[in-house]
Amino acid sequence: MSTDVHALFVTHTAESAPADARPAIEGVKRKFGHVPTAVGRMATSPQLLRGFLAASAAFEQTTLDPVGREIVVMTVATRNGCHVCVAMHTATLVGLEAPPEVVEALRAGRPLPDARAEALRSFTLAVMDHRGAVGDEETRAFLNAGHSARNALEVVLGVGAYTISTFANRLIDAPLDPPFRAFAWDGDDE
Template sequence: GIALAVSQVNGCQYCLSAHTYVASNIAKIPADEIRRNRLGQADDPRTAAAVAFSRTLMTSRGKVSDADLATVRAAGFSDANIVEIIALSAQYMLTNFVNNVFDTEIDFPVVDLEVK
């Protein structure tokens, strides 16, 4: 979910295509859940908190509010877990930037950048 949320914010069509393929075909995540993850949402409350926090982290450039932290903590994430969410988000942001810079050829079924 975090990979999808971050890649959506960063407009990385390569990563969205790759992560959608893996989520759909390997993890067997339903298409509607993939769509929600791209928007920083999820059916499961804990996953929803993580992807929402990740999305906010990206859109705020790391300047999350106390309320954002309280929300993710209330979902059961410790500060160590929050650092893990930040690290994953940064990892995906890095790959988004690399693929955006080099306009990597998409070798997965192409996903539209617009969430439908």
């Protein structure tokens, strides 16, 4: 008899979660008004949930502007094939009133129309592709587009935070919650 290993990842509530995860779940619920299924499943490991939330909160405090942060997140999410993150962060970009052509390009993994934004997307890919050992030419292109050395390290933080999220969401087979279904992504948004 075969067991669905993804069924091991229970969708916890504040009441059912391990005690160490309850404050994090309650914080998410206060911030968003509900507990996304992915968060409920991540709560199986309180350390993973707290680690992701702390890294994500730190990333939100970087000097990258909100759309810039979303460029990093969407680049990681599409590269790592996380349908939950792509949908959630598409909703965020729409809320930020990002131009539709930017949202569409990010979802499709295509170059962005704005040179500075494209430099950020390309640098994020380079960080991922080279596991941080980005070459001089790629780093110079990023800096010449108006980004800073601080921004380069902030990209690394974003890649780290959202690698945790995308990998965890895929492992736990996180479903797309109803508020994000309008932004569903199957990886073929071309």
